[in-house]
Amino acid sequence: MAHKYKLTYLGVRGRGESTMMLLAAHGEEYEDYRVDLDKAQEETRKSPQGTLPYLTIDGNTTVAQWMAINRYFAREFSMYGQTNLEALFIDEIVDTCVTLLEQAEKASAIRDENKKKEAVKTFTHEIAHKYLRFLESSIVSRVGEKETGFAVGSKLSLADIMIFNVIETGRLEGELVEYPRVTVSREKVLENERIAMWLKIRP
Ligand SMILES: N[C@@H](CCC(=O)N[C@@H](CS)C(=O)NCC(=O)O)C(=O)O
Structure with missing residues (x-):
């Protein structure tokens, strides 16, 4: 089943950038939700670990840790090696x-x-x-x-x-x-x- 993704990150080029490149490479549609720096504190309260980026799957599952998210997408998109x-x-x-x-x-x-x-x-x-x-x-x-x-x-x-x-x-x-x-x-x-x-x- 195809999932619906929302990636919440700051409006800067930082950790979230590699995740967005994976999503782009696969042509995956997702909600690219950027948070203004002055609203970052408010947004981090919604994050499971109080950090950005975080991923929301199908509107109800939230996941923190940037590299965990990257590894998930790499596996999903067959970009994590063949063996x-x-x-x-x-x-x-x-x-x-x-x-x-x-x-x-x-x-x-x-x-x-x-x-x-x-x-x-x-x-x-x-x-x-x-x-x-x-x-x-x-x-x-x-x-x-x-x-x-x-x-x-x-x-x-x-x-x-x-x-x-x-x-x-x-x-x-x-x-x-x-x-x-x-x-x-x-x-x-x-x-x-x-x-x-x-x-x-x-x-
Ligand atoms: N280990 C976490 C760290 C993420 C992280 O520190 N993000 C920064 C923004 S780039 C943040 O949310 N800082 C706010 C805080 O730690 O309270 C990850 O890689 O996702």
């Missing part, structure tokens, strides 16, 4: 991206402007490279005889979407010279027509 082993490889990449995103958030949350500038510089030129290297070698070590360009297996998966997301959120587009496979995985996301369309019209 458990592929799913494991995808998870390794996804969790590396989450760690990297947490580091980006940590740097940008610093209030003191000078300290923040320093932290963002360290993130971009040091921390990010440690994890980009992990992502690159993760992809390299799983590439079989048939190189597809996708991070894992022969089709677009949650891994490619999270790689795209972490590069965008961390503003790492200019840091990819040493990571050809990460670069190609990101390009595969951009080549997806539905995602490309979504990227043009997203708020």
